[in-house]
Amino acid sequence: MKHNRREFLKKTLLAGCTGVMVPLTQSAFSAIKWKKDKTRPNFLLILSDDQGAQMGALGTPELVTPNMDAMASEGVLFRQAFVASAPCSPTRSAIMTSQYPHTNNTRVNVVEYFGSVPDFTPAEQARNDANAVPDNIPTLIEKLVENGYRTGIASKFHQTPHDKYPFHVWIDNHENETDGIQEFMEQSGNQPWFLLVSIRSPHRPFSHFQQGPIPNQAGMDIPGHLPQTTSQVVKDDYAAYLRAVQRTDIRVGEALQAVQNAGQDNRTISLFLGDQGPAYHRAKGSPYDFGLRTPFCVKGPASYVKSQPISGEMVSALDVMPTILDYAGIAIPPNLQGKTLRPILEGQSGARGHDYIFGEIHQGYQGTSLQERSVYDGRYRLIFRDNLTAPFLEAADNTSSVWGNYVYNDIVNNKNLNSEYQQAYRLLDEHTTAYNDYEVKRFELYDVETDKWEINDLYDNPLYSTVQANLKAVLRQWIIGTKDTYVDPNKLS
16 A cells, blocks of 8 residues: 555645644534534543553552552443554554454554654655555544544554544654643634543653652562562563553643643543553563553543443453544444443443453564464463464564663573573463474463463363363454454364
8 A cells, every 4th residue: 555645745734833733634624513512522542652451450569550540440440451462553553443453454563753744765664555554444533533523642653554544733742741732632622622642651661761659579569471589680670660650650640630721521531541561571562461451441521431340341442442433423333343332431231341352463464474363251361373483573672671671681591590580481482483492382271360470371281171162263253254364263173
């Protein structure tokens, strides 16, 4: 897919202030008819960068997140919330299209350009074109703009193509992601608005985002696939991750306060979620729980969101788009793969989430690249891999000291030091092609209820043969039903 930059430039007008660009689409001109519209809600969508389900209200020891927790207590906190994929561009595009990456075509990370008029090299453009959302799949921003909403984005985009995301305002506030957002709300007047605030933390390097109290390392719940007691490198690094989450909490509070300061809290629905798990192996870029499970809170006026206890319903980031469209009174396109959460948020009797949650990882955008899929039923997760001989491409910030990650090499260099390191190395290596010590597994099965870090693989245990068969059948049906041509469903028979 090629996008004519000259034609795109014709559709846009650069505003006088630096870093703010306003596309003059037909829908923008039609906003006059919404001038006195005070009935439709505004939407604030807050996305943190690489934050898994680590949050005070979710029971993370030594983590202080008062703003996230307050948001949860005033609205709804989903304790079983998941993204569709774990690299940044695929998960964000899935949120904005309510389509899995194999459907919306954004399968790997694309080249970032913040602003409505991209300026890419030919190589960058070719990569982005190969992963672009096609014209026939509507994005959330397109639907909102078509229906009279004023739209804005702050700090980070990382999707493609730009003309499928016709934001009216681009707020370039890289250092403080909440700068300028109150002005956007106030300048919208009575026109309903949507604002995406992308918070950069807790992305690596964690050292850039150290705020809030220093976690007590003795009380931390260190991820089970890392050395638990003997590695000071791991302890220091995970404590730094938790402090970076605390910095995110400060920004969440500022974003919510901006709504109140603008006098628009009585008509604004705010949503907060992470875009994927943190930058550790078996987390970011992986189909494991640590990669796909994130926080997900929604709050709003009582007429929109009923404050209720933590919801145990399973929900997906794919549900964001249909939920927003539902509240906005916009027809939900029939091909969306998420579902509206409005019945749950309104406390309707019998409202349900999903019976199964699916995740996918593409280790490249070629059909021959290593592929990973997972299905989760609320207790058990089955992981399936295809094209096992293709290279495994671990995310750079999962392994590289350039990104402040010394954990990966600490495990590799000390793999024979003691039993903790030996297990950590086994769990690092047996699902990848990075080393040759272990065979890459086609299937893995975990009881997440009793083994939250997914350490004990139950796939070869005959006691779980029925669970295994059921989940294989469900995953096979999903692959066929969603036309996922990048894996062979017959290998699940």
